[in-house]
Amino acid sequence: MDIDVFATAHRLEWQRLDALIRRRRRLTGPEVDELVELYQRAATHLSTVRSSGQDPALTARLSGLVARGRSAVTGAHASAWGDVSGFFVRTFPAVLYRMRWWWIGSALLSLALGAGIAVWIMADPQVQAAIGPPEEIRAYVEHDFANYYVEHPGASFAAQVWTNNAWVSALALVLGVFGCLPTVYVLAQNAANLGVAGGLMFAHGKGDIFLGLIIPHGLLELTAVFVAAGVGIKLGWTLIAPGPRPRLQALAEEARAAMAVVLGLVVVLFVSGLIEGFVTGWVHITWLRIAIGVAAEALFLAYVFVLGRKAVHEGETGDIAHRPETAPVAG
Incomplete structure (x- = not known):
């Protein structure tokens, strides 16, 4: 797999997912559905990139994106007091x-x-x-x-x-x-x-x-x-x-x-x-x-x-x- 071609093909999806995560408290119904779909795609992309082992930097970036996406989708964000x-x-x-x-x-x-x-x-x-x-x-x-x-x-x-x-x-x-x-x-x-x-x-x-x-x-x-x-x-x-x-x-x-x-x-x-x-x-x-x-x-x-x-x-x-x-x- 050509990792550069793969990243170029999916970069817009990742950027869109990042934008939706940042706005997760103000999303409309269709945007929430889009967020879930893009998160699932990004998780699949992360698995593909990780298994190829060709680009550790891209793997790290996608890991962070997927982690934030998971938090946005599941709502599993602990309160500050919970963290303390x-x-x-x-x-x-x-x-x-x-x-x-x-x-x-x-x-x-x-x-x-x-x-x-x-x-x-x-x-x-x-x-x-x-x-x-x-x-x-x-x-x-x-x-x-x-x-x-x-x-x-x-x-x-x-x-x-x-x-x-x-x-x-x-x-x-x-x-x-x-x-x-x-x-x-x-x-x-x-x-x-x-x-x-x-x-x-x-x-x-x-x-x-x-x-x-x-x-x-x-x-x-x-x-x-x-x-x-x-x-x-x-x-x-x-x-x-x-x-x-x-x-x-x-x-x-x-x-x-x-x-x-x-x-x-x-x-x-x-x-x-x-x-x-x-x-x-x-x-x-x-x-x-x-x-x-x-x-x-x-x-x-x-x-x-x-x-x-x-x-x-x-x-x-x-x-x-x-x-x-x-x-x-x-x-």
């Missing part, structure tokens, strides 16, 4: 569950590094002295660490924390595509900062204050960072070892799923920011602060391992549902 609920009930938790071992591994390694640094600082006064002058360290453990959570109004502090954590998470995720190592660096730097703070506080007998102020918001906040880092490392590893899929196709599929993580983490970090801004420094009952943080983390993990597991078992991957089946490639 579907994202948070299926897409986002499915991606988190599917990539769980990547971010769980990131969490374990990061926490091990942070704990190791903390123990090193606690056990060696020379390391403590190298961090800063004794008077500065004393001020930090006696006042500055705790005052950090109350020195600004709750609303502005929550917004500041949200922005900062979103930036760290975005870096951890996006940089992963550059061979994993930049994300590992961001993760290690974050773990080192936590380890230094914990080491200094425990070394001066303030470990209870450290845990009482870190746990409420830190459980959910750090989990979000670990998720971003795990997904970023998965992106980088996909580029290195794509498996049976073509390298760019594999990267594109995982990157589309990663975008779902980016959008979902905005909400997770918003909740974490609210806890840090309005609970950590302002709820003075330690057990209540910690209980709020543990409850938030437990709800998040249940969300991932209940809804996410269910969605994955039903075939959800987090990729775009109606993407073109074939993308243009260099011949």
